[in-house]
Amino acid sequence: MGLFITFEGIEGSGKTTQIGITGDYLEKQKIPFIITEEPGGTGLGSELRQILLDKTSLAITEKAELLLFAADRAQHIEEVILPAMSEGKVVLCDRFSDATIAYQGFGRGVDVDFIRTVNSFSSQSLKPDLTLLFDIPVAAGLKRITDRISPTGKASLEDRFEREKAEFHQRVREGYLSLLRDEPDRIRLIDGSRKVDEVAKEVCHFVTNLIEGSCEGDVF
Ligand code: Z5A
Numbered sequence: 001m002g003l004f005i006t007f008e009g010i011e012g013s014g015k016t017t018q019i020g021i022t023g024d025y026l027e028k029q030k031i032p033f034i035i036t037e038e039p040g041g042t043g044l045g046s047e048l049r050q051i052l053l054d055k056t057s058l059a060i061t062e063k064a065e066l067l068l069f070a071a072d073r074a075q076h077i078e079e080v081i082l083p084a085m086s087e088g089k090v091v092l093c094d095r096f097s098d099a100t101i102a103y104q105g106f107g108r109g110v111d112v113d114f115i116r117t118v119n120s121f122s123s124q125s126l127k128p129d130l131t132l133l134f135d136i137p138v139a140a141g142l143k144r145i146t147d148r149i150s151p152t153g154k155a156s157l158e159d160r161f162e163r164e165k166a167e168f169h170q171r172v173r174e175g176y177l178s179l180l181r182d183e184p185d186r187i188r189l190i191d192g193s194r195k196v197d198e199v200a201k202e203v204c205h206f207v208t209n210l211i212e213g214s215c216e217g218d219v220f
Contacts (some may be wrong), residue, residue: 001033002085003214004126005207006096009134010173011162012141012148013192014199018134019092021200022207031211034084039072042079048072053105053159060160062108062116069100070122070204073201090211097123098131098179098187101162106169106175127186130210132203133176134192138169195206 005022019035026033040049048068051058060068073096084091095147097119105112145162180187188206192199 002087002089002092002165003210004081004085004091004128005133005210006097006098006128007100007134008098008131008176008187009192010136010138010141010169010176012144013136014144014196015132015134015192016094017182017196018096018132021196022092022203025204025207026092031090032088033090033092034080034208035092035094036076036080036084037067037095038065038076038096038099041076041081041093042072043071045076056158056163062082062104062110065108066104066110066118069104071120072120073097073100073122077122077126081126082124093128096131098130098133098176101179102172102175106178107164107172116201119184122161127216129186130189130206131183132190133180134190134199135173135176136192138166138173142166142169146151166195 007019009015015089023033025033038044038045041054042163048071052060052065053069053073079092081093100119101112101115103108105115142162149158149162180189190199
């Protein structure tokens with residue numbers, strides 16, 4: 001089997017930037033990999049992503065939102081993640097089950113134990129080999145997003161989550177830090193407020209350690 005690495009963090013923590021850099025690094029090392037994301041890593045997922053993020057005027061209850069993310073994951077696991085892993089690839093995934101606990105659990109207030117049950121069903125109980133948690137103060141993360149949306153601060157392109165208040169994102173950040181305390185061996189904390197190349201060095205260190213550790217196995 002390949003390896004499964006997830007990239008997590010609040011908005012603007014820089015995880016999408018770092019997943020691209022990690023992909024470039026693996027390519028140079030000639031290590032087979034894929035980059036994928038949730039929501040949206042499949043055809044069905046792309047449709048669900050539009051509903052979940054872009055259709056901001058559409059009413060979606062907290063329970064419905066949870067189940068839509070779960071549906072996206074159920075399709076993603078079967079269509080993309082497990083096949084790539086069975087081909088021995090490294091799967092780099094932008095968000096996974098931890099995001100559901102952080103956003104729908106800590107952010108929205110849905111029961112976390114119930115979310116764990118739903119996560120386990122939709123992910124076929126697959127756990128990442130390594131999760132990189134990019135941590136940044138909420139204000140700094142949101143500023144990066146606002147600057148990206150429009151240098152003038154116009155917020156017309158914000159998605160459903162970007163529209164949430166800072167307190168929501170603060171609860172999500174605390175949710176991620178609580179997951180880190182529960183599983184310090186799987187989840188590695190990365191200070192995302194540093195410069196891109198400083199962050200990338202640390203990411204590379206964790207990814208290399210994981211791959212070297214698995215070299216004695218049957219993959220690489
Ligand atoms: N969601 C959920 O609720 N439940 C779930 O189960 C799942 C997801 C799976 C997906 O949004 C949303 O779905 C997400 C949670 C929810 N929403 N929120 N919040 P998305 O995929 O569209 O977006 P995102 O995952 O939140 O990522 P993002 O907005 O693209 O941000 P990012 O990945 O953390 O950061 P980035 O794209 O790498 O960088 C953002 C900007 O900062 C960009 O202009 C970069 O050039 C800049 N940047 C990046 N790194 C740095 C550093 N180090 N210094 C300075 N500037 C930087």
